[in-house]
Amino acid sequence: SLKTKDVVLSEDRPKTLLLQKHSDYLASYGLNKNDYEYCMTEYLRMSGIYWSLTAMELMNQSSRMPKEEIISFISTCQDSESGGISACNGHDPHMLYTLSAVQVLAMYDRLDAIDVEGVVKFVSSLQQEDGSFFGDKWGEVDTRFSFCAVMCLSLLHRLDAINVNKTVDFVVSCMNFDGGFGSKPGSESHAGLIYCCVGTLSICKRMEVLKADELAWWLCERQLPSGGLNGRPEKLPDLCYSWWVMSSLSMLNRIHWVDKKNLEQFILACQDSETGGFSDRPGDIPDPFHTLFGLAGLSLLGDTSIKRVNPTYCMPQETIDSGLLTSNLFQ
Ligand SMILES: COc1ccc(S(=O)(=O)N2Cc3cc(C#N)ccc3N(Cc3cncn3C)C[C@H]2Cc2ccccc2)cc1
Numbered sequence: 004s005l006k007t008k009d010v011v012l013s014e015d016r017p018k019t020l021l022l023q024k025h026s027d028y029l030a031s032y033g034l035n036k037n038d039y040e041y042c043m044t045e046y047l048r049m050s051g052i053y054w055s056l057t058a059m060e061l062m063n064q065s066s067r068m069p070k071e072e073i074i075s076f077i078s079t080c081q082d083s084e085s086g087g088i089s090a091c092n093g094h095d096p097h098m099l100y101t102l103s104a105v106q107v108l109a110m111y112d113r114l115d116a117i118d119v120e121g122v123v124k125f126v127s128s129l130q131q132e133d134g135s136f137f138g139d140k141w142g143e144v145d146t147r148f149s150f151c152a153v154m155c156l157s158l159l160h161r162l163d164a165i166n167v168n169k170t171v172d173f174v175v176s177c178m179n180f181d182g183g184f185g186s187k188p189g190s191e192s193h194a195g196l197i198y199c200c201v202g203t204l205s206i207c208k209r210m211e212v213l214k215a216d217e218l219a220w221w222l223c224e225r226q227l228p229s230g231g232l233n234g235r236p237e238k239l240p241d242l243c244y245s246w247w248v249m250s251s252l253s254m255l256n257r258i259h260w261v262d263k264k265n266l267e268q269f270i271l272a273c274q275d276s277e278t279g280g281f282s283d284r285p286g287d288i289p290d291p292f293h294t295l296f297g298l299a300g301l302s303l304l305g306d307t308s309i310k311r312v313n314p315t316y317c318m319p320q321e322t323i324d325s326g327l328l329t330s331n332l333f334q
């Protein structure tokens with residue numbers, strides 16, 4: 004149909020940031036360890052901790068998180084043989100959860116709680132001849148895993164453990180005519196994978212290989228009349244795409260290409276004024292994933308009631324600054 008898929012923002016939508024409600028929402032999330040939801044999300048528990056802790060950090064509320072419980076949980080998830088870290092005890096180690104664990108421990112400045120050399124061994128063992136990365140031993144290639152690899156090693160100041168030039172070559176081989184990127188060579192452009200590829204090039208300090216204007220144009224075309232951003236043409240807007248698109252534009256120094264007022268309106272409309280938290284679209288069920296990306300998106304748009312977020316790492320800027328300081332001290 005000719006009608007552009009979009010949502011209509013209702014008049015009684017939230018128009019202000021309900022910080023206290025979001026802090027309460029995350030503080031109580033996952034406390035009821037018996038409920039069905041908690042058991043069903045075991046497979047992503049490590050990432051769930053990263054999404055919740057980072058959101059709480061951005062609101063300066065991380066003191067409400069069970070710090071010691073989280074740190075000891077992470078140390079029980081590291082596989083002594085491969086060095087990799089799993090989402091939950093007894094699950095297979097995977098690139099995604101190894102990164103989430105390193106991000107959480109970096110925010111807590113407790114990287115001593117794991118075998119860092121083991122993590123470096125696991126991540127570098129997944130790099131392939133063409134520069135690409137597997138997610139785990141089962142061999143799935145995806146540019147998401149290139150991003151996990153370079154972000155994880157960068158937080159550990161160990162980018163020397165992989166072939167950075169070949170990493171960049173593989174990402175470049177995934178660039179499409181529209182300047183965007185997909186998960187593999189020839190895959191269609193998608194905002195989430197564009198974020199991963201731009202983030203990889205940013206960490207490898209190779210942003211010059213991008214077709215910046217074509218890419219920024221494709222990204223700001225994601226904005227719809229509702230102010231929300233979608234991930235591909237003809238798709239509905241979704242709050243997490245606000246993050247993937249805006250963080251990419253921020254790394255390209257072209258964040259001003261989106262209509263900031265309208266986007267802010269859409270993000271605030273995704274808040275649940277009853278339970279707290281953000282959902283993917285106004286009126287849907289909130290979750291920790293969209294709560295992080297709602298707060299991180301508002302931070303990128305300049306909301307000073309939220310701590311500054313680093314667009315590449317999706318972590319508090321102060322964590323990245325202190326990490327770099329440490330690395331300079333020991334170099
Ligand atoms: C609908 O139930 C789900 C479905 C999938 C997943 S998932 O595979 O682990 N994952 C992370 C994710 C976490 C939460 C939360 N809490 C909610 C959704 C969501 N999605 C799905 C989604 C997001 N926007 C709309 N949709 C439908 C993305 C997905 C993939 C992804 C993983 C890591 C980083 C970025 C993206 C988890 C729950």
Ligand SMILES: [Zn+2]
Binds near residue numbers: 241242244283
């Ligand atoms: Zn989403």
